[in-house]
Amino acid sequence: MDKTIVSPAAAVADIGDGATVMIGGFGGSGAPVELIHALVDAGPRNLTVVNNNAGNGHVGLAALIEQGQVARLICSFPRSTDPKVFTDLYFAGKIELEIVPQGTLAERIRAGGAGIPAFYTPTSYGTELAEGKPVAEFDGRHYVQERWLKADFALIKAELGDPLGNLTYRMAALNFNPLMAMAAEKTIAQVSRIVPAGSIDPEHVVTPGIFVDGVVEISEPKQEEVLNREGAVYP
């Protein structure tokens, strides 16, 4: 078995119009820029995207949004230093937004991956983000019921990958990536290096290959933050 995919273009080829796509990263760390740019090139539209943010500048997720490919965004924090692309579309009514508290977003994605259809959290109880959601009392405290979140595809960024899809991550670039890997029908990981089977210590594997469908090597990945500081624009 070999999950290696030859190019970012081949990796995203199955993502069609209307797909729900989870995209890893927190700001620039862990954002799979090359996979996102391949998705911009491929051009599917009417996507629902799950990400913590709404992109920055004019690369990565911001580029995907700027191209009008995203119909709906599920995220916790669509504000940033340069959120112009998203903000303009949002106020023009051209993109739908579902705001989810960050910990609830993470837990909903994990629940999707773990087969837990719903759970209760104290987060957002009594606030407008809980409106319309079931509430329940446990041991005298109130909680909000939240549903799992799943996707058709997850595009994630990792550091090392082996042909079976075992992954490690670099520093704080894990963030949502290991969770999204669990919650999608098809998970594609871009990695800085594909290493032979058996080269990753089994105790150091962060995402076991069972959660990963394809691995594509991007040997010197761009960091979104660095691109933005250079004023890069894609395409």
Add this chain to the structure above:
Amino acid sequence: MDKTIVSPAAAVADIGDGATVMIGGFGGSGAPVELIHALVDAGPRNLTVVNNNAGNGHVGLAALIEQGQVARLICSFPRSTDPKVFTDLYFAGKIELEIVPQGTLAERIRAGGAGIPAFYTPTSYGTELAEGKPVAEFDGRHYVQERWLKADFALIKAELGDPLGNLTYRMAALNFNPLMAMAAEKTIAQVSRIVPAGSIDPEHVVTPGIFVDGVVEISEPKQEEVLNREGAVYP
């Protein structure tokens, strides 16, 4: 800050009568034998113990049960090659048993650690283990509501520990240990070696120190399986 504790006896000294104690391990792997034996020596009674099993032979958890210190056991699989100690007490009505499916047990403990008071799982729906539990339908499928599980203490076994309580584990000896570390008021880890702060690669830390209250070095820990094959008896 230094979470190092000098001896197993000091590590379990706070555990009093009636405490709920999670004990890591799956069979012998990851079972904190020396901490359990210290608890046998300390002698608190009427304990509620959470473990996947009911001990083996006459050491570790089996010894704790044999001494009559355990009033209630929450576990998934109290049968084994030599479960005599538990079985005799169970049929004599001297120990209470709550059987929980293994994945539900793991998830309940994680939920306890993660501040999730309840969640839904397909596991056990329609079976006698779901009797009396709320059920709900999501997307046309039925699920059982399960509650979090917390403890006063967790006794766990890890491989490396640093003074701040960061832990790594050896092979499949993780099992319930990292989860129980999250779910107890006070978590004590026995480790094969205490290493200086900064010696564990931050990317390889499995249990961050925030979940750990005390670390005690047991430099050549006994493996429960090995002890049992030697016919060991404690005390």
Add this chain to the structure above:
Amino acid sequence: MSAQLDAIKLSNAQIAWRAAQDIEDGAYVNLGIGFPEMIAKFQPEGRDVIYHTENGVLGFGAAPAEGEEDWDLINAGKKAVTLKPSAAFFHHADSFAMVRGGHLDLAVLGAYQVAENGDLANWSTGKGGVPAVGGAMDLVHGARRVAVVTDHVTRKGEPKLVQRCSMPLTGLACVTRIYTSLAVVDIENGHFVLREKLLQISFDDLQAVTGAELKVEGDFADLAVPEL
């Protein structure tokens, strides 16, 4: 008829062999403790199958030589195993996320009874004994396909394939295929559908030791298994 069946029926190893033939290259598989574990031995050459065990290992291999065991490297049956290249360790919550989250392609379990609606009873005989469930209830509602390997009848000659289970259930409507000592039976739309049977037993005799109607859709094949 019991003696007759004993003469022709497949051994556990042969049932395991047959089940192994259906496991695709690249599948992620959990084998239940005991008899189902034998399936790994008969994995056809040229197929990569990745085995999962509840206690947190993916990609384990055969048992080590006696004396070479490392008791921190065991399977759910607490037997020592070895690692294949590309293995991974993880904690119990992640392990059951794999199970419950639908990431396993297949779980193969033993059974006391399987009903024609797919209900499975395999965790408790309901008569005394210490109850113990382990991971069975999670596996039946998690893996994409749940298959059973079992003798076709009990030691007393009673059907194990039944209309409705009389023993405590492990899961509802979860089994899709049964490999028995006499036949291969699918469960479809609440019915047993015969796919293969031993040449040595007639359809009527097979039906006689089966507790619910065996439907036939088109042809069924011979259940042909090598001597093992």
Add this chain to the structure above:
Amino acid sequence: MSAQLDAIKLSNAQIAWRAAQDIEDGAYVNLGIGFPEMIAKFQPEGRDVIYHTENGVLGFGAAPAEGEEDWDLINAGKKAVTLKPSAAFFHHADSFAMVRGGHLDLAVLGAYQVAENGDLANWSTGKGGVPAVGGAMDLVHGARRVAVVTDHVTRKGEPKLVQRCSMPLTGLACVTRIYTSLAVVDIENGHFVLREKLLQISFDDLQAVTGAELKVEGDFADLAVPEL
């Protein structure tokens, strides 16, 4: 009175300094994005404080020198940080397990409004703009203690300590202590309780810029902060 207050009130750095004095040795602390982040600078010597950031780092330190940034090592405000010895990385679900599961000793956040019942409004002004919540709603219901650092009044001179929040809530009954530019106020049993105030402002003047009754239990102390 606004000009008068401006003359005597503490700077953000001074408020942060005061908040830092209450953080115990060995505490696990999350500091909100922006102003609360300054607290780390004023950590008293001899105390080990372990800082948590939502994006999966425990044990981070100060910002690196310009040009030395590694953009895979950032905090929740997306600013580059460094690591202290004994740091750890983890994914977002584990990070919020720490938050929601009550493992943090303290979270210090900014505020638009804090009500005397402990309600906090700090995520949305309710007027246009793109809504963005981040981790604030998780932090207020997770950390064992939730403190606020804030100016005592808005730029227009209106109280930020109020009877009931008029802005969209972040959490109910979650704040227990408020460090303002004029005072330190606890929330106990649904009331503001004055603990410290600047010597330069009278109790009556302080009450006049506070939107709900300031109770006094026993003595209150001077809020004494160094020039910074």
